[in-house]
Amino acid sequence: MEKTPSPPPPSPVVLIVEDDEAKRYMLARMLELAGFRTREAANAAEALALAREAPDVLLLDVRLPDLTGFEVSRRLKEDPATSSIPIIQMSASFTTTQDKTQGLLGGADGYLVAPVEPEELVATLRTVLRTHEVARERAQLLASERAARAALEAANAQLRTQVDILANVQDSIIVSDLSGRITYWNEGATLLFGYDAAEMLGQSVALLYPSQASQELAKGLADVITTGERSGEWLGRRKDGSEVWVSVRTVPMRSAQGAPTGFIGVSRDITELRALRADALHRAELAQQLMGIVSHDLRNPLTAITLAAESGLRKEGRDEAAQVRLLTRIRSSAERMTRMVRDLLDFTQASIGGGIVLNLQPIDLHELTRQVVEEVQFAHPGRKLRVECTGDGEGTLDADRVAQVLTNLLTNALQYSPSDTPVTVRSIGEDGTLRLCVHNLGTPISPEDQRHIFEPLQRGADRTDSAQRSIGLGLFIVNHLVRAHHGDIQVRSSPEEGTTFQVRLPRHVGDAGSSKD
Numbered sequence: 001m002e003k004t005p006s007p008p009p010p011s012p013v014v015l016i017v018e019d020d021e022a023k024r025y026m027l028a029r030m031l032e033l034a035g036f037r038t039r040e041a042a043n044a045a046e047a048l049a050l051a052r053e054a055p056d057v058l059l060l061d062v063r064l065p066d067l068t069g070f071e072v073s074r075r076l077k078e079d080p081a082t083s084s085i086p087i088i089q090m091s092a093s094f095t096t097t098q099d100k101t102q103g104l105l106g107g108a109d110g111y112l113v114a115p116v117e118p119e120e121l122v123a124t125l126r127t128v129l130r131t132h133e134v135a136r137e138r139a140q141l142l143a144s145e146r147a148a149r150a151a152l153e154a155a156n157a158q159l160r161t162q163v164d165i166l167a168n169v170q171d172s173i174i175v176s177d178l179s180g181r182i183t184y185w186n187e188g189a190t191l192l193f194g195y196d197a198a199e200m201l202g203q204s205v206a207l208l209y210p211s212q213a214s215q216e217l218a219k220g221l222a223d224v225i226t227t228g229e230r231s232g233e234w235l236g237r238r239k240d241g242s243e244v245w246v247s248v249r250t251v252p253m254r255s256a257q258g259a260p261t262g263f264i265g266v267s268r269d270i271t272e273l274r275a276l277r278a279d280a281l282h283r284a285e286l287a288q289q290l291m292g293i294v295s296h297d298l299r300n301p302l303t304a305i306t307l308a309a310e311s312g313l314r315k316e317g318r319d320e321a322a323q324v325r326l327l328t329r330i331r332s333s334a335e336r337m338t339r340m341v342r343d344l345l346d347f348t349q350a351s352i353g354g355g356i357v358l359n360l361q362p363i364d365l366h367e368l369t370r371q372v373v374e375e376v377q378f379a380h381p382g383r384k385l386r387v388e389c390t391g392d393g394e395g396t397l398d399a400d401r402v403a404q405v406l407t408n409l410l411t412n413a414l415q416y417s418p419s420d421t422p423v424t425v426r427s428i429g430e431d432g433t434l435r436l437c438v439h440n441l442g443t444p445i446s447p448e449d450q451r452h453i454f455e456p457l458q459r460g461a462d463r464t465d466s467a468q469r470s471i472g473l474g475l476f477i478v479n480h481l482v483r484a485h486h487g488d489i490q491v492r493s494s495p496e497e498g499t500t501f502q503v504r505l506p507r508h509v510g511d512a513g514s515s516k517d
């Protein structure tokens with residue numbers, strides 16, 4: 001059975017201890033570009049405090065305002081909580097052989113003379129981290145081997161005296177003979193698989209793992225005798241027919257003379273753990289996908305700025321009021337673009353963590369709709385856009401996010417409809433509800449595509465503007481933003497009526513509960 005690959009480990013954290021703010025900033029940016037995560041300390045006191053948060057490595061300036069780097073290293077190495085953290089000392093002042101010797105003998109794992117080339121610094125950090133990781137893994141492997149041997153020897157010598165203890169262990173412990181027939185079944189196994197001991201004694205362990213072929217299971221047991229251990233994640237089946245993923249570690253049971261007599265298998269339910277792994281992988285992929293928001297969502301305000309600026313340069317015959325409108329449009333688009341860039345990392349984190357945080361404020365949806373339509377119209381002067389506003393448009397929403405929703409829907413409608421057809425936007429106020437409807441007369445969306453249209457990286461196949469192909473995140477983003485407002489979005493599409501996206505939002509989002517997605 002193939003093992004599911006684990007998600008990649010997080011990037012190492014480097015604690016940069018440097019009293020010069022400019023140097024500290026440059027070091028942090030350099031290391032972040034090289035793939036590290038960074039924390040920063042401006043003095044020894046901060047370094048000693050942050051070191052207790054277990055960074056992967058310290059980059060320590062020797063000349064600090066309150067203590068020398070030598071003293072910081074000594075204190076860190078004396079503290080059991082921080083003694084295992086590797087330290088690289090760096091200095092432009094303490095550069096003699098005596099200084100380097102003092103640093104290395106005082107606990108530093110490396111000593112660099114500043115200024116240091118980025119390649120040398122990164123290589124030194126990776127080398128020190130790799131050396132410590134190898135040492136840690138060796139220590140863990142040695143400890144694991146010793147523990148396994150001790151456990152196996154104790155099990156061989158004291159199996160009968162430990163039956164009562166094993167019966168109360170919550171992990172599943174199953175003992176079988178050399179043919180795989182079960183000879184011992186503890187309460188943990190009953191909790192895991194649902195069978196009691198009377199039902200399973202004498203049965204083959206293959207009953208618990210029907211997804212594994214009998215030949216594969218027999219080969220696995222034979223390998224246990226040869227190698228001394230077999231570990232893996234197997235898909236099991238409970239008595240009620242439900243599936244359960246278990247982490248299984250199997251070791252041979254031997255007689256006092258050392259001859260194999262059977263097998264001991266220790267299992268644990270990891271169904272939830274595997275789900276968390278899959279979720280973590282999904283979140284990492286989602287974070288990478290959402291980086292495309294920059295190119296996708298900044299196009300419209302950037303185009304509006306460019307066109308307005310070009311129009312402003314051709315100011316012959318243009319009065320002051322017209323110039324002010326152009327400059328106002330440039331400023332409005334630039335501010336929206338700036339906010340999108342500023343919020344990108346927060347938005348990505350929200351999408352893979354606690355949800356999208358909204359900046360709720362009183363707005364007029366009708367006025368916001370007209371503003372967004374004007375901005376999009378300015379970027380598409382050859383297209384006809386209609387705006388219809390009915391009812392009371394007042395509400396409490398995140399104006400930027402709602403504008404982002406409408407911009408995406410409008411852009412899609414323009415891109416997926418013939419250039420000689422209009423696009424209609426309706427802003428509707430109802431009791432307790434605000435609605436946005438965007439309608440176009442493009443090729444209808446198939447029912448199959450409608451089922452997946454709000455998933456990431458989904459694009460329509462009949463786009464009229466192939467030169468502006470997007471990365472397929474627009475409607476995915478729209479869906480998340482609408483959900484963050486506790487709203488919903490629906491699509492209707494047919495050859496007779498065209499395509500309509502309808503967004504329904506509570507008039508006052510704060511009344512609907514949390515403003516996170």
